[in-house]
Amino acid sequence: MKIVADKPKMLTETPLHYCPGCTHGIVxxxxxxxxxxxxxxxxxxxxxxxxxxxxxxxYFRCDVFEAAHGRAPAVASAIRRVVNPDNLIFxxxxxxxxxxxxxxxxxxxxxxxxxxxxxxxxxxxxGMTGGQMAPTTMPGEKATTCIYGRDPxxxxxxxHMCEMLATLTGPAYIERVSCYDVPHVNKAKAAIKKAFxxxxxxxxLSFIEVVANCPTNYHQTPLESMxxxxxxxxxxxxxxxxKDITKEDK
Ligand SMILES: Cc1ncc(C[n+]2csc(CCOP(=O)(O)OP(=O)(O)O)c2C)c(N)n1
Ligand code: SF4
Numbered sequence: 001m002k003i004v005a006d007k008p009k010m011l012t013e014t015p016l017h018y019c020p021g022c023t024h025g026i027v028x029x030x031x032x033x034x035x036x037x038x039x040x041x042x043x044x045x046x047x048x049x050x051x052x053x054x055x056x057x058x059y060f061r062c063d064v065f066e067a068a069h070g071r072a073p074a075v076a077s078a079i080r081r082v083v084n085p086d087n088l089i090f091x092x093x094x095x096x097x098x099x100x101x102x103x104x105x106x107x108x109x110x111x112x113x114x115x116x117x118x119x120x121x122x123x124x125x126x127g128m129t130g131g132q133m134a135p136t137t138m139p140g141e142k143a144t145t146c147i148y149g150r151d152p153x154x155x156x157x158x159x160h161m162c163e164m165l166a167t168l169t170g171p172a173y174i175e176r177v178s179c180y181d182v183p184h185v186n187k188a189k190a191a192i193k194k195a196f197x198x199x200x201x202x203x204x205l206s207f208i209e210v211v212a213n214c215p216t217n218y219h220q221t222p223l224e225s226m227x228x229x230x231x232x233x234x235x236x237x238x239x240x241x242x243k244d245i246t247k248e249d250k
Contacts, residue, residue, distance in 0.1 A: 008032035009041055014058045021222020023212035023229075024053050026179045027121060027188070031090065032060065034193040038200065044088045045079055047072040049102075051094035052127040067091075070102025073109035076116045088199060090117040096126040099135040099159050106161075113170030113204040117195045120161065120207065122237065123214040131217030135159045138236045143217075158236075162209050166242035172204035174243040178211040180230040184239075203245060211237050 010032035018024045035044050041061075048056030050069035057064035067075040072091035080089050098106050098120050109116065125143055126132040133143040133150060136158050140149040150158070162176045173195055177188040188210060195206035211233040213225035220228060 008036050010035050010061050012059055012061050016059060017055060018052065019216045021215045021225060023123065023179050023210060024121060026185060027119065027210055028059055030189045030192050031119060034189060034196055037193065038196055040088045043086060045083065047076045047091040049093040049097035051097045053092055053094060056092050070097050071105055073105040073118060077109050077114045080114055080116055088196060090119060092119045094127065095122045095124065095134045095136040099161055110165045110205055110207065111168045111170045115199055115202055115204055117199050117206045120209045121212045122209050123212040125214050125217050127214045127217055138232065160237065162242040165207055170205055171207055171243055172245045173198045173206040175241045176209040176211065176237060176239050178229060178234050178239055180226040198246065
């Protein structure tokens with residue numbers, strides 16, 4: 001029988017623990033496919049967070065470090081300095097991890113322009129711990145710690161990470177993507193691949209934000225949550241390239 005689609009070699013046989021319809025599973029596959037297509041089956045090193053993707057080390061078939069909550073960019077920076085320059089280093093982090101407790105590590109790794117890639121899954125909520133408000137929860141969006149919906153006057157404004165990081169000199173490539181339908185999954189893969197290429201060309205830090213879903217804590221079906229991401233998520237967090245020094249070079 002002709003095989004038309006197969007599991008990427010960069011993913012182990014361990015079944016993913018994510019809830020049905022969660023974007024984490026899709027992005028794991030995209031990262032694995034991109035690494036494989038770029039010939040990085042050997043030599044990739046991941047750093048995973050605390051959050052729903054805490055078990056990333058079980059899924060990626062490469063060396064994967066587990067960082068304390070929010071510290072992945074600092075751990076990845078340290079790894080960058082001690083390994084072969086040809087090793088490809090990526091972090092994989094949620095919004096609570098990256099934009100709350102890990103904000104300092106994120107901003108400083110970005111401003112230093114470390115030659116690493118950060119994959120940022122923005123589902124607007126703390127998934128693993130039961131749906132608390134995240135730095136990226138949108139105005140009016142409900143969470144267990146803002147049951148009537150986020151009120152910026154009470155809870156503060158959400159943070160647009162790509163826009164903020166694009167003001168720094170350090171990052172080389174910043175793009176926001178989503179995975180709410182097949183064309184956007186394909187675009188997300190192209191962005192992840194480009195981010196890895198930028199690192200392989202030693203141009204500096206690349207940052208990919210994925211506007212993602214959390215059907216479980218949104219109390220929605222997978223389809224409803226993808227519709228929510230499309231209509232609400234991607235209008236509050238517009239998709240696109242926010243910085244690309246490879247274009248500025250030309
Ligand atoms: C130092 C520390 N503070 C708090 C926690 C509790 N904690 C675990 S996961 C998490 C947030 C996870 O949310 P996010 O990063 O958005 O990832 P998701 O689960 O949505 O993928 C928190 C606050 C912890 N494990 N360690
Ligand atoms: S709780 Fe949310 S983010 Fe976590 S695996 Fe389930 S759907 Fe995904």
